[in-house]
Amino acid sequence: MHPTAANQPIYDAIGHDYATHRQEDPSLFQEILNALAGAQTIVNVGAGAGSYEPRDRTVLAVEPSEVMARQRRAGSLPAIRATADHIPLHDGSVDAAMTVLSLHHWGQHQRAGILEMRRVARERVVIVTIDPRVSGQMWLMKDYLQEVAALDDEIFPLPEMICEWLGGKAEVKVIPTRRDITDGMLLSFWAHPERVMSPGARAATSGFARQPAHVVERVVDAIQRDLADGSWDQRYGALRALTELDAGLRLITAQLK
């Protein structure tokens, strides 16, 4: 389905500076490559600017947002403008289907999208997502941005549910979020409270970008104040010594045959 004005993708509004702040992270990329194993033909659903796509295989990208599709790297195939629930490919036409941090944007079509990934892939389906029960415990969501924790509970399907949609034969792997992760997803903020003060960094996360201005202002003011008077460090200073944390990132792999 080609997106219409009625379902104008959210990323057309928030994706303008995405590629600057959301650089592919080498360690997460390696996990995804391992999960894709020998797949030579891959469809990347909700592909965005093309992060985490193997460069040495044939990758088809499915991406509804024009703004995101335009940020794909030079030399990659143009994205197929469609949504996950109607992947315009024949049954079993690729070795693997992958999706990275996109499933929570599929609304009521999450199950349909996963079934589509199963339909078009011959061998495996690889999904990177977030367990909202874990991300909701991160200091940012727990103490400042409860709106995002509440929204995440609604929009992120639980890993168990995803496994069920995948046919019950999937594995879930915990992917710790490293302090030095180069992909500025909202979970990366666990180690970088100062990042909340950057409008660009905030705007590249759908968590912040979806909040009304007064909520963002409240959170920025509170964190700025708590950093300045030392209360953030009193409560969370121990985090500054950690190199990684389980902030909720999950890699789900289903072997289809």
Ligand SMILES: C[S@@+](CC[C@H](N)C(=O)[O-])C[C@H]1O[C@@H](n2cnc3c(N)ncnc32)[C@H](O)[C@@H]1O
């Ligand atoms: C957080 S971005 C992730 C992009 C890319 N996978 C990455 O890891 O950088 C989420 C992407 O999902 C796309 N998306 C939103 N709704 C979608 C849908 N119904 N079907 C497929 N993709 C969708 C957005 O346009 C956006 O590019």
